[in-house]
Amino acid sequence: MREAEGATTTEPGPGAILGEQRRLTNLAYRMLGSLADAEDVVQETYARWYALPRREREAIVSPGGWLTTVASRICLNLLGSARVRRERYVGEWIPEPLPDSREWTDPASGPGTDPADRITLDESVSMAFLVVLEAMTPAERVAFVLHDVFRYPFAEVAAIVGRTPAACRQLATSARRRIRAGRAPAAPTGAQAGVVREFKRAWEAKDLKSLMAVLDPEATVIADGGGLVGALPHPLTGRERIAAAHLDSDRFAPGITLLECTVNGGPGLVAQVDGVTVTVFAFRIAEGLITHIWAVRNPEKLRPWTQVGPIGSGLRPSGSGAQQ
Known part of the structure:
Protein backbone atom coordinates (compact mmCIF):
# COMPACT_ATOMS: atom_id res chain seq x y z
CA MET A 1 0.00 0.00 0.00
CA ARG A 2 3.06 2.28 0.10
CA GLU A 3 5.20 3.69 -2.69
CA ALA A 4 8.56 2.13 -3.44
CA GLU A 5 11.53 3.90 -1.85
CA GLY A 6 12.45 7.08 -3.64
CA ALA A 7 9.04 7.51 -5.25
CA THR A 8 7.06 10.66 -4.57
CA THR A 9 3.37 11.22 -4.40
CA THR A 10 0.94 13.75 -2.98
CA GLU A 11 -1.60 13.30 -0.26
CA PRO A 12 -5.11 12.67 -1.64
CA GLY A 13 -7.59 15.45 -1.04
CA PRO A 14 -10.26 15.28 1.66
CA GLY A 15 -12.92 14.55 -0.95
CA ALA A 16 -11.16 11.38 -2.10
CA ILE A 17 -10.75 10.13 1.45
CA LEU A 18 -14.27 10.98 2.59
CA GLY A 19 -15.57 9.43 -0.63
CA GLU A 20 -14.70 6.04 0.90
CA GLN A 21 -17.18 6.57 3.73
CA ARG A 22 -20.14 4.83 2.12
CA ARG A 23 -18.13 1.74 1.19
CA LEU A 24 -16.59 1.54 4.67
CA THR A 25 -19.99 1.87 6.32
CA ASN A 26 -21.39 -0.87 4.08
CA LEU A 27 -18.45 -3.10 4.95
CA ALA A 28 -18.60 -2.51 8.71
CA TYR A 29 -22.38 -2.94 8.93
CA ARG A 30 -22.23 -6.34 7.26
CA MET A 31 -19.41 -7.39 9.55
CA LEU A 32 -21.03 -6.16 12.76
CA GLY A 33 -24.79 -6.13 12.16
CA SER A 34 -25.03 -2.75 13.89
CA LEU A 35 -25.27 0.65 12.21
CA ALA A 36 -24.14 2.41 15.40
CA ASP A 37 -21.05 0.21 15.66
CA ALA A 38 -20.36 0.59 11.94
CA GLU A 39 -20.41 4.38 12.28
CA ASP A 40 -18.01 4.14 15.22
CA VAL A 41 -15.66 1.96 13.17
CA VAL A 42 -15.64 4.42 10.27
CA GLN A 43 -15.01 7.33 12.63
CA GLU A 44 -12.12 5.50 14.29
CA THR A 45 -10.70 4.55 10.88
CA TYR A 46 -10.64 8.18 9.75
CA ALA A 47 -9.17 9.24 13.09
CA ARG A 48 -6.28 6.84 12.55
CA TRP A 49 -5.78 8.10 8.99
CA TYR A 50 -5.51 11.73 10.06
CA ALA A 51 -3.32 10.79 13.03
CA LEU A 52 -0.64 9.61 10.59
CA PRO A 53 2.12 12.11 9.84
CA ARG A 54 1.49 13.76 6.48
CA ARG A 55 4.60 12.18 5.00
CA GLU A 56 3.28 8.70 5.84
CA ARG A 57 -0.13 9.49 4.34
CA GLU A 58 1.53 10.70 1.14
CA ALA A 59 3.49 7.43 0.90
CA ILE A 60 0.35 5.29 0.87
CA VAL A 61 -0.38 4.20 -2.70
CA SER A 62 -3.97 3.12 -2.09
CA PRO A 63 -5.68 5.17 0.62
CA GLY A 64 -8.91 3.22 0.01
CA GLY A 65 -7.08 -0.05 0.58
CA TRP A 66 -5.47 1.31 3.75
CA LEU A 67 -8.82 2.47 5.10
CA THR A 68 -10.42 -0.89 4.29
CA THR A 69 -7.64 -2.80 6.03
CA VAL A 70 -7.86 -0.67 9.17
CA ALA A 71 -11.67 -0.78 9.30
CA SER A 72 -11.70 -4.55 8.79
CA ARG A 73 -9.17 -5.11 11.57
CA ILE A 74 -11.19 -2.93 13.94
CA CYS A 75 -14.28 -4.98 13.06
CA LEU A 76 -12.40 -8.22 13.66
CA ASN A 77 -11.42 -7.04 17.14
CA LEU A 78 -14.95 -5.84 17.88
CA LEU A 79 -16.46 -9.15 16.78
CA GLY A 80 -14.31 -10.95 19.33
CA SER A 81 -15.41 -8.68 22.18
CA ALA A 82 -19.03 -8.65 20.92
CA ARG A 83 -19.36 -12.35 21.67
CA VAL A 84 -18.52 -11.65 25.31
CA ARG A 85 -20.92 -8.69 25.46
CA ARG A 86 -23.78 -10.68 23.93
CA GLU A 87 -23.38 -13.41 26.52
CA ARG A 88 -24.44 -10.73 29.02
CA TYR A 89 -27.16 -9.30 26.76
CA VAL A 90 -30.67 -9.49 28.23
CA GLY A 91 -32.81 -11.77 26.04
CA GLU A 92 -32.24 -12.46 22.36
CA TRP A 93 -29.88 -10.33 20.23
CA ILE A 94 -31.01 -9.37 16.70
CA PRO A 95 -28.99 -7.31 14.19
CA GLU A 96 -29.96 -3.66 13.97
CA PRO A 97 -32.67 -3.18 11.31
CA LEU A 98 -32.20 -0.75 8.43
CA PRO A 99 -34.91 1.24 6.66
CA ASP A 100 -34.96 1.93 2.94
CA SER A 101 -33.58 5.46 2.57
CA ARG A 102 -35.93 6.11 -0.37
CA GLU A 103 -38.82 5.82 2.06
CA TRP A 104 -37.25 7.45 5.07
CA THR A 105 -35.16 10.41 3.95
CA ASP A 106 -36.82 13.78 4.53
CA PRO A 107 -37.15 15.48 1.12
CA ALA A 108 -36.97 18.89 2.80
CA SER A 109 -33.57 18.19 4.31
CA GLY A 110 -31.99 16.71 1.20
CA PRO A 111 -30.54 13.27 0.45
CA GLY A 112 -28.11 11.48 2.68
CA THR A 113 -29.29 12.98 5.98
CA ASP A 114 -30.09 9.57 7.43
CA PRO A 115 -27.02 7.47 8.34
CA ALA A 116 -28.79 4.42 6.91
CA ASP A 117 -28.71 6.17 3.52
CA ARG A 118 -25.05 5.14 3.34
CA ILE A 119 -25.96 1.44 3.36
CA THR A 120 -26.59 -0.31 0.05
CA LEU A 121 -29.55 -2.66 0.50
CA ASP A 122 -29.18 -6.11 -1.05
CA GLU A 123 -29.35 -9.75 0.03
CA SER A 124 -26.20 -9.41 2.12
CA VAL A 125 -28.03 -7.09 4.54
CA SER A 126 -31.28 -9.07 4.71
CA MET A 127 -32.14 -9.97 8.28
CA ALA A 128 -31.99 -13.69 7.50
CA PHE A 129 -28.50 -13.25 6.01
CA LEU A 130 -27.23 -11.20 8.96
CA VAL A 131 -28.59 -13.73 11.45
CA VAL A 132 -26.57 -16.47 9.73
CA LEU A 133 -23.48 -14.23 9.81
CA GLU A 134 -23.96 -13.95 13.58
CA ALA A 135 -23.40 -17.70 13.90
CA MET A 136 -19.97 -17.49 12.24
CA THR A 137 -16.63 -17.07 13.98
CA PRO A 138 -15.16 -13.55 13.68
CA ALA A 139 -12.54 -14.75 11.19
CA GLU A 140 -15.15 -16.58 9.09
CA ARG A 141 -17.37 -13.54 8.96
CA VAL A 142 -14.62 -11.10 8.01
CA ALA A 143 -13.15 -13.42 5.38
CA PHE A 144 -16.56 -14.14 3.87
CA VAL A 145 -17.71 -10.50 3.79
CA LEU A 146 -14.44 -9.27 2.31
CA HIS A 147 -14.17 -11.99 -0.35
CA ASP A 148 -17.70 -13.05 -1.26
CA VAL A 149 -19.53 -9.76 -0.74
CA PHE A 150 -16.85 -7.15 -1.54
CA ARG A 151 -14.73 -9.33 -3.88
CA TYR A 152 -11.35 -8.82 -2.22
CA PRO A 153 -8.76 -11.45 -3.29
CA PHE A 154 -7.73 -13.95 -0.64
CA ALA A 155 -4.19 -12.55 -0.58
CA GLU A 156 -5.55 -9.22 0.68
CA VAL A 157 -8.01 -10.94 3.02
CA ALA A 158 -5.12 -12.91 4.51
CA ALA A 159 -3.18 -9.75 5.31
CA ILE A 160 -6.21 -8.36 7.14
CA VAL A 161 -7.25 -11.50 9.03
CA GLY A 162 -3.72 -12.61 9.87
CA ARG A 163 -4.09 -16.04 8.25
CA THR A 164 -2.68 -17.60 5.10
CA PRO A 165 -4.62 -17.21 1.83
CA ALA A 166 -5.37 -20.95 1.93
CA ALA A 167 -6.74 -20.65 5.48
CA CYS A 168 -8.90 -17.69 4.42
CA ARG A 169 -10.22 -19.70 1.51
CA GLN A 170 -11.27 -22.41 3.96
CA LEU A 171 -12.91 -19.83 6.23
CA ALA A 172 -14.95 -18.49 3.30
CA THR A 173 -15.90 -22.02 2.24
CA SER A 174 -17.15 -22.81 5.74
CA ALA A 175 -19.11 -19.56 5.80
CA ARG A 176 -20.72 -20.38 2.44
CA ARG A 177 -21.93 -23.69 3.80
CA ARG A 178 -23.64 -21.88 6.66
CA ILE A 179 -25.23 -19.44 4.22
CA ARG A 180 -26.51 -22.21 1.95
CA ALA A 181 -27.94 -24.13 4.90
CA GLY A 182 -29.83 -21.08 6.12
CA ARG A 183 -31.00 -19.70 2.78
CA ALA A 184 -34.66 -19.97 1.80
CA PRO A 185 -35.63 -20.29 -1.88
CA ALA A 186 -35.84 -16.75 -3.22
CA ALA A 187 -39.33 -15.44 -3.96
CA PRO A 188 -40.16 -12.24 -5.86
Whole structure:
Protein backbone atom coordinates (compact mmCIF):
# COMPACT_ATOMS: atom_id res chain seq x y z
CA MET A 1 0.00 0.00 0.00
CA ARG A 2 3.06 2.28 0.10
CA GLU A 3 5.20 3.69 -2.69
CA ALA A 4 8.56 2.13 -3.44
CA GLU A 5 11.53 3.90 -1.85
CA GLY A 6 12.45 7.08 -3.64
CA ALA A 7 9.04 7.51 -5.25
CA THR A 8 7.06 10.66 -4.57
CA THR A 9 3.37 11.22 -4.40
CA THR A 10 0.94 13.75 -2.98
CA GLU A 11 -1.60 13.30 -0.26
CA PRO A 12 -5.11 12.67 -1.64
CA GLY A 13 -7.59 15.45 -1.04
CA PRO A 14 -10.26 15.28 1.66
CA GLY A 15 -12.92 14.55 -0.95
CA ALA A 16 -11.16 11.38 -2.10
CA ILE A 17 -10.75 10.13 1.45
CA LEU A 18 -14.27 10.98 2.59
CA GLY A 19 -15.57 9.43 -0.63
CA GLU A 20 -14.70 6.04 0.90
CA GLN A 21 -17.18 6.57 3.73
CA ARG A 22 -20.14 4.83 2.12
CA ARG A 23 -18.13 1.74 1.19
CA LEU A 24 -16.59 1.54 4.67
CA THR A 25 -19.99 1.87 6.32
CA ASN A 26 -21.39 -0.87 4.08
CA LEU A 27 -18.45 -3.10 4.95
CA ALA A 28 -18.60 -2.51 8.71
CA TYR A 29 -22.38 -2.94 8.93
CA ARG A 30 -22.23 -6.34 7.26
CA MET A 31 -19.41 -7.39 9.55
CA LEU A 32 -21.03 -6.16 12.76
CA GLY A 33 -24.79 -6.13 12.16
CA SER A 34 -25.03 -2.75 13.89
CA LEU A 35 -25.27 0.65 12.21
CA ALA A 36 -24.14 2.41 15.40
CA ASP A 37 -21.05 0.21 15.66
CA ALA A 38 -20.36 0.59 11.94
CA GLU A 39 -20.41 4.38 12.28
CA ASP A 40 -18.01 4.14 15.22
CA VAL A 41 -15.66 1.96 13.17
CA VAL A 42 -15.64 4.42 10.27
CA GLN A 43 -15.01 7.33 12.63
CA GLU A 44 -12.12 5.50 14.29
CA THR A 45 -10.70 4.55 10.88
CA TYR A 46 -10.64 8.18 9.75
CA ALA A 47 -9.17 9.24 13.09
CA ARG A 48 -6.28 6.84 12.55
CA TRP A 49 -5.78 8.10 8.99
CA TYR A 50 -5.51 11.73 10.06
CA ALA A 51 -3.32 10.79 13.03
CA LEU A 52 -0.64 9.61 10.59
CA PRO A 53 2.12 12.11 9.84
CA ARG A 54 1.49 13.76 6.48
CA ARG A 55 4.60 12.18 5.00
CA GLU A 56 3.28 8.70 5.84
CA ARG A 57 -0.13 9.49 4.34
CA GLU A 58 1.53 10.70 1.14
CA ALA A 59 3.49 7.43 0.90
CA ILE A 60 0.35 5.29 0.87
CA VAL A 61 -0.38 4.20 -2.70
CA SER A 62 -3.97 3.12 -2.09
CA PRO A 63 -5.68 5.17 0.62
CA GLY A 64 -8.91 3.22 0.01
CA GLY A 65 -7.08 -0.05 0.58
CA TRP A 66 -5.47 1.31 3.75
CA LEU A 67 -8.82 2.47 5.10
CA THR A 68 -10.42 -0.89 4.29
CA THR A 69 -7.64 -2.80 6.03
CA VAL A 70 -7.86 -0.67 9.17
CA ALA A 71 -11.67 -0.78 9.30
CA SER A 72 -11.70 -4.55 8.79
CA ARG A 73 -9.17 -5.11 11.57
CA ILE A 74 -11.19 -2.93 13.94
CA CYS A 75 -14.28 -4.98 13.06
CA LEU A 76 -12.40 -8.22 13.66
CA ASN A 77 -11.42 -7.04 17.14
CA LEU A 78 -14.95 -5.84 17.88
CA LEU A 79 -16.46 -9.15 16.78
CA GLY A 80 -14.31 -10.95 19.33
CA SER A 81 -15.41 -8.68 22.18
CA ALA A 82 -19.03 -8.65 20.92
CA ARG A 83 -19.36 -12.35 21.67
CA VAL A 84 -18.52 -11.65 25.31
CA ARG A 85 -20.92 -8.69 25.46
CA ARG A 86 -23.78 -10.68 23.93
CA GLU A 87 -23.38 -13.41 26.52
CA ARG A 88 -24.44 -10.73 29.02
CA TYR A 89 -27.16 -9.30 26.76
CA VAL A 90 -30.67 -9.49 28.23
CA GLY A 91 -32.81 -11.77 26.04
CA GLU A 92 -32.24 -12.46 22.36
CA TRP A 93 -29.88 -10.33 20.23
CA ILE A 94 -31.01 -9.37 16.70
CA PRO A 95 -28.99 -7.31 14.19
CA GLU A 96 -29.96 -3.66 13.97
CA PRO A 97 -32.67 -3.18 11.31
CA LEU A 98 -32.20 -0.75 8.43
CA PRO A 99 -34.91 1.24 6.66
CA ASP A 100 -34.96 1.93 2.94
CA SER A 101 -33.58 5.46 2.57
CA ARG A 102 -35.93 6.11 -0.37
CA GLU A 103 -38.82 5.82 2.06
CA TRP A 104 -37.25 7.45 5.07
CA THR A 105 -35.16 10.41 3.95
CA ASP A 106 -36.82 13.78 4.53
CA PRO A 107 -37.15 15.48 1.12
CA ALA A 108 -36.97 18.89 2.80
CA SER A 109 -33.57 18.19 4.31
CA GLY A 110 -31.99 16.71 1.20
CA PRO A 111 -30.54 13.27 0.45
CA GLY A 112 -28.11 11.48 2.68
CA THR A 113 -29.29 12.98 5.98
CA ASP A 114 -30.09 9.57 7.43
CA PRO A 115 -27.02 7.47 8.34
CA ALA A 116 -28.79 4.42 6.91
CA ASP A 117 -28.71 6.17 3.52
CA ARG A 118 -25.05 5.14 3.34
CA ILE A 119 -25.96 1.44 3.36
CA THR A 120 -26.59 -0.31 0.05
CA LEU A 121 -29.55 -2.66 0.50
CA ASP A 122 -29.18 -6.11 -1.05
CA GLU A 123 -29.35 -9.75 0.03
CA SER A 124 -26.20 -9.41 2.12
CA VAL A 125 -28.03 -7.09 4.54
CA SER A 126 -31.28 -9.07 4.71
CA MET A 127 -32.14 -9.97 8.28
CA ALA A 128 -31.99 -13.69 7.50
CA PHE A 129 -28.50 -13.25 6.01
CA LEU A 130 -27.23 -11.20 8.96
CA VAL A 131 -28.59 -13.73 11.45
CA VAL A 132 -26.57 -16.47 9.73
CA LEU A 133 -23.48 -14.23 9.81
CA GLU A 134 -23.96 -13.95 13.58
CA ALA A 135 -23.40 -17.70 13.90
CA MET A 136 -19.97 -17.49 12.24
CA THR A 137 -16.63 -17.07 13.98
CA PRO A 138 -15.16 -13.55 13.68
CA ALA A 139 -12.54 -14.75 11.19
CA GLU A 140 -15.15 -16.58 9.09
CA ARG A 141 -17.37 -13.54 8.96
CA VAL A 142 -14.62 -11.10 8.01
CA ALA A 143 -13.15 -13.42 5.38
CA PHE A 144 -16.56 -14.14 3.87
CA VAL A 145 -17.71 -10.50 3.79
CA LEU A 146 -14.44 -9.27 2.31
CA HIS A 147 -14.17 -11.99 -0.35
CA ASP A 148 -17.70 -13.05 -1.26
CA VAL A 149 -19.53 -9.76 -0.74
CA PHE A 150 -16.85 -7.15 -1.54
CA ARG A 151 -14.73 -9.33 -3.88
CA TYR A 152 -11.35 -8.82 -2.22
CA PRO A 153 -8.76 -11.45 -3.29
CA PHE A 154 -7.73 -13.95 -0.64
CA ALA A 155 -4.19 -12.55 -0.58
CA GLU A 156 -5.55 -9.22 0.68
CA VAL A 157 -8.01 -10.94 3.02
CA ALA A 158 -5.12 -12.91 4.51
CA ALA A 159 -3.18 -9.75 5.31
CA ILE A 160 -6.21 -8.36 7.14
CA VAL A 161 -7.25 -11.50 9.03
CA GLY A 162 -3.72 -12.61 9.87
CA ARG A 163 -4.09 -16.04 8.25
CA THR A 164 -2.68 -17.60 5.10
CA PRO A 165 -4.62 -17.21 1.83
CA ALA A 166 -5.37 -20.95 1.93
CA ALA A 167 -6.74 -20.65 5.48
CA CYS A 168 -8.90 -17.69 4.42
CA ARG A 169 -10.22 -19.70 1.51
CA GLN A 170 -11.27 -22.41 3.96
CA LEU A 171 -12.91 -19.83 6.23
CA ALA A 172 -14.95 -18.49 3.30
CA THR A 173 -15.90 -22.02 2.24
CA SER A 174 -17.15 -22.81 5.74
CA ALA A 175 -19.11 -19.56 5.80
CA ARG A 176 -20.72 -20.38 2.44
CA ARG A 177 -21.93 -23.69 3.80
CA ARG A 178 -23.64 -21.88 6.66
CA ILE A 179 -25.23 -19.44 4.22
CA ARG A 180 -26.51 -22.21 1.95
CA ALA A 181 -27.94 -24.13 4.90
CA GLY A 182 -29.83 -21.08 6.12
CA ARG A 183 -31.00 -19.70 2.78
CA ALA A 184 -34.66 -19.97 1.80
CA PRO A 185 -35.63 -20.29 -1.88
CA ALA A 186 -35.84 -16.75 -3.22
CA ALA A 187 -39.33 -15.44 -3.96
CA PRO A 188 -40.16 -12.24 -5.86
CA THR A 189 -40.32 -9.21 -3.59
CA GLY A 190 -43.92 -8.59 -4.62
CA ALA A 191 -44.93 -12.08 -3.52
CA GLN A 192 -43.18 -11.63 -0.19
CA ALA A 193 -44.86 -8.26 0.31
CA GLY A 194 -48.23 -9.90 -0.34
CA VAL A 195 -47.61 -12.47 2.41
CA VAL A 196 -46.57 -9.76 4.88
CA ARG A 197 -49.64 -7.72 3.93
CA GLU A 198 -51.93 -10.70 4.57
CA PHE A 199 -50.24 -11.25 7.92
CA LYS A 200 -50.85 -7.61 8.81
CA ARG A 201 -54.48 -7.67 7.71
CA ALA A 202 -55.20 -10.86 9.66
CA TRP A 203 -53.48 -9.46 12.76
CA GLU A 204 -55.46 -6.21 12.63
CA ALA A 205 -58.73 -8.07 11.98
CA LYS A 206 -57.97 -10.54 14.80
CA ASP A 207 -58.64 -13.32 12.32
CA LEU A 208 -56.97 -16.38 13.85
CA LYS A 209 -57.63 -18.65 10.87
CA SER A 210 -56.20 -16.19 8.33
CA LEU A 211 -53.22 -15.45 10.56
CA MET A 212 -52.34 -19.12 10.85
CA ALA A 213 -52.78 -19.54 7.09
CA VAL A 214 -49.72 -17.37 6.35
CA LEU A 215 -47.51 -18.95 9.03
CA ASP A 216 -45.39 -22.04 8.53
CA PRO A 217 -46.33 -24.79 11.02
CA GLU A 218 -42.86 -24.47 12.58
CA ALA A 219 -42.63 -20.68 12.33
CA THR A 220 -40.46 -18.90 14.91
CA VAL A 221 -40.64 -15.43 16.44
CA ILE A 222 -37.55 -13.88 18.04
CA ALA A 223 -37.84 -10.55 19.85
CA ASP A 224 -35.05 -8.21 20.99
CA GLY A 225 -35.80 -5.74 23.79
CA GLY A 226 -32.27 -5.55 25.16
CA GLY A 227 -33.63 -5.46 28.69
CA LEU A 228 -34.87 -1.92 28.04
CA VAL A 229 -38.44 -2.79 27.03
CA GLY A 230 -40.62 -5.87 27.34
CA ALA A 231 -39.95 -8.63 24.81
CA LEU A 232 -40.11 -12.40 24.51
CA PRO A 233 -37.25 -13.78 26.63
CA HIS A 234 -36.93 -16.82 24.36
CA PRO A 235 -37.95 -17.71 20.77
CA LEU A 236 -41.60 -18.63 20.31
CA THR A 237 -42.19 -21.54 17.92
CA GLY A 238 -45.33 -22.94 16.28
CA ARG A 239 -47.95 -21.09 14.27
CA GLU A 240 -50.73 -21.75 16.80
CA ARG A 241 -48.72 -20.19 19.63
CA ILE A 242 -47.54 -17.28 17.46
CA ALA A 243 -51.02 -16.49 16.17
CA ALA A 244 -52.52 -16.64 19.66
CA ALA A 245 -49.77 -14.41 21.06
CA HIS A 246 -50.31 -11.76 18.39
CA LEU A 247 -54.07 -11.72 18.83
CA ASP A 248 -53.64 -11.43 22.60
CA SER A 249 -50.98 -8.71 22.52
CA ASP A 250 -53.52 -5.85 22.49
CA ARG A 251 -53.81 -6.37 26.24
CA PHE A 252 -50.16 -5.43 26.68
CA ALA A 253 -49.74 -2.78 23.96
CA PRO A 254 -53.03 -1.15 22.95
CA GLY A 255 -53.32 1.51 20.26
CA ILE A 256 -50.69 0.14 17.89
CA THR A 257 -50.56 1.35 14.29
CA LEU A 258 -48.90 -0.91 11.74
CA LEU A 259 -47.04 0.42 8.69
CA GLU A 260 -45.80 -1.53 5.68
CA CYS A 261 -42.19 -0.72 4.94
CA THR A 262 -38.86 -2.00 3.72
CA VAL A 263 -36.66 -3.58 6.39
CA ASN A 264 -33.10 -4.50 5.34
CA GLY A 265 -34.16 -4.61 1.71
CA GLY A 266 -37.23 -6.82 2.20
CA PRO A 267 -40.92 -6.34 3.04
CA GLY A 268 -41.47 -5.63 6.73
CA LEU A 269 -43.66 -3.88 9.25
CA VAL A 270 -43.25 -1.03 11.72
CA ALA A 271 -45.39 -0.75 14.84
CA GLN A 272 -46.00 2.73 16.25
CA VAL A 273 -47.69 4.12 19.34
CA ASP A 274 -48.71 7.78 19.07
CA GLY A 275 -46.38 8.20 16.10
CA VAL A 276 -43.35 6.72 17.88
CA THR A 277 -41.77 3.58 16.45
CA VAL A 278 -41.72 0.85 19.10
CA THR A 279 -41.04 -2.28 17.04
CA VAL A 280 -39.61 -3.14 13.62
CA PHE A 281 -40.54 -6.53 12.16
CA ALA A 282 -38.46 -8.40 9.57
CA PHE A 283 -39.65 -11.63 7.94
CA ARG A 284 -38.26 -14.70 6.28
CA ILE A 285 -40.67 -16.24 3.78
CA ALA A 286 -40.36 -19.63 2.10
CA GLU A 287 -42.87 -21.23 -0.28
CA GLY A 288 -45.45 -18.55 0.46
CA LEU A 289 -45.35 -18.94 4.25
CA ILE A 290 -43.66 -16.95 7.01
CA THR A 291 -40.98 -19.11 8.65
CA HIS A 292 -39.28 -16.48 10.83
CA ILE A 293 -40.28 -13.16 12.36
CA TRP A 294 -37.64 -10.92 13.93
CA ALA A 295 -39.11 -8.23 16.18
CA VAL A 296 -36.62 -5.53 17.18
CA ARG A 297 -37.90 -3.55 20.19
CA ASN A 298 -34.65 -2.32 21.72
CA PRO A 299 -34.99 1.48 21.36
CA GLU A 300 -31.23 1.84 20.96
CA LYS A 301 -31.51 -0.11 17.70
CA LEU A 302 -34.39 2.00 16.35
CA ARG A 303 -32.52 5.29 15.85
CA PRO A 304 -32.96 5.37 12.03
CA TRP A 305 -36.71 4.78 12.49
CA THR A 306 -37.56 7.69 14.79
CA GLN A 307 -39.17 9.91 12.12
CA VAL A 308 -41.13 7.25 10.30
CA GLY A 309 -44.73 8.42 10.26
CA PRO A 310 -44.58 12.08 9.20
CA ILE A 311 -41.82 11.56 6.64
CA GLY A 312 -42.19 8.17 5.00
CA SER A 313 -44.32 8.84 1.98
CA GLY A 314 -43.64 5.28 0.84
CA LEU A 315 -45.28 3.87 3.96
CA ARG A 316 -48.90 2.96 4.20
CA PRO A 317 -50.42 3.43 7.66
CA SER A 318 -53.37 1.28 8.54
CA GLY A 319 -55.80 1.01 11.40
CA SER A 320 -54.88 -0.07 14.89
CA GLY A 321 -53.45 -3.50 15.24
CA ALA A 322 -51.40 -5.16 17.88
CA GLN A 323 -47.77 -5.79 18.43
CA GLN A 324 -45.61 -8.47 19.86
